[in-house]
Amino acid sequence: MERQLPKNVRQIGNVCDEPKIYVEDYVDTFLGQLQEKAMEKPVAAALTGEITKCEDKVVVYISGAIRAEDVEVEGTNLKISEEIWEKIEKEQKEYFKDQKLIGWCLLETGHPMSMNRGAQELHRKMYDQENTIFIWKDASSSDEMYFAYKYNELMQIGGHYIYYEKNPQMQNYMINTRRQNGVTPSEMVEDRAAKDFRSAVRQRMEIKEQSQSSKLLYATSALLVVVVLAIGVSMMNNFERMESVQQSLEQLASAKGTEAKVDDNAQVNDQRVNGENENQINAQSEGQNQEETTENQNSETVAASGSVKASSDTKKTNDAKSEGTVPEVSTVQEQLSQSDYYTVKKGDTLASISKKTYGDTGHVEAICKMNGLSDGNLIFIGQKLLLP
Known part of the structure; x- marks a missing residue:
């Protein structure tokens, strides 16, 4: 060999x-x-x-x-x-x-x-x-x-x-x-061969221990990185949940403002209809004492009849409200003209809406009261604001 x-x-x-x-x-x-x-x-x-x-x-x-x-x-x-x-x-x-x-x-x-x-x-x-x-x-x-x-x-x-x-x-x-x-x-x-052999074995053991320590350190570092990533992902999820909760609160606040606006509109319309009913009833009684009725008076009588019907519907609505039933928003909105509303656009604020509508920013508080807004910043795109 x-x-x-x-x-x-x-x-x-x-x-x-x-x-x-x-x-x-x-x-x-x-x-x-x-x-x-x-x-x-x-x-x-x-x-x-x-x-x-x-x-x-x-x-x-x-x-x-x-x-x-x-x-x-x-x-x-x-x-x-x-x-x-x-x-x-x-x-x-x-x-x-x-x-x-x-x-x-x-x-x-x-x-x-x-x-x-x-x-x-x-x-x-x-x-x-x-x-x-x-x-x-x-x-x-x-x-x-x-x-x-x-x-x-x-x-x-x-x-x-x-x-x-x-x-x-x-x-x-x-x-x-x-x-x-x-x-x-x-x-x-002394026996140098044995000494050198022991020295070589000792060096190999030290190298092996260093290698094991390096592997342990690497594993610890990797585990720490995983933990940090998990914490980061959890924080991102919590942040998204917080944003979702905040959006839900904003929507609830907007819905509350819209409901208050509908109530105010119903009250205003009720007052207007009641006044018109009184006027039309007086006009009808005066027309009965006269022998001739012009075409315009007939129109007023028809309008009065419509107003009476509206008054009757409004009265039913108020009765339903007093019994705990809230009228639909679309029924109230149909009684108001398009000019009574302002639709919120991207970049609008109550101050800019007041300036566009009235020429100054002095009507911000009135718009808030009219629409039941406790915070003037809680408006969203597409929202219809009732103008005072």
């Missing part, structure tokens, strides 16, 4: 070159500890791990490091004795039995890494395999260079990754060799 690329990584430099180099965090820590020991003399370490392919790319995983106790420096040449190599191979089988030797690291100070110092010849002698790794570190600074053995020579690689995983083999090696390597227990690091 093909190994998957680590997900928890930290990039160092430009990683566009191939092979892709992944250095485990414990290995990087161990090389940093050896860097302090290289201030006195050069220190070397063998690298263990695997060279494989992942996603059609060559990937080198450096999962372990074994210190070479002594490195012989003769001018520009480097030499590691056979005894040191035997010890490295023994420790590799003891601590990293499922890994292979895939490269080495040289830590020194005062000299920039130079190919003519024999590093390339030493690498070719120890690791004559494609894509094996050589690391050079400056003990006095943080400078470092990574090389891959390709086309029979060491070629510099622009960058690499530091990855974080459980690495009990390297951790066990660091604990058991801390005395011979000069690393005290206080310099040992």
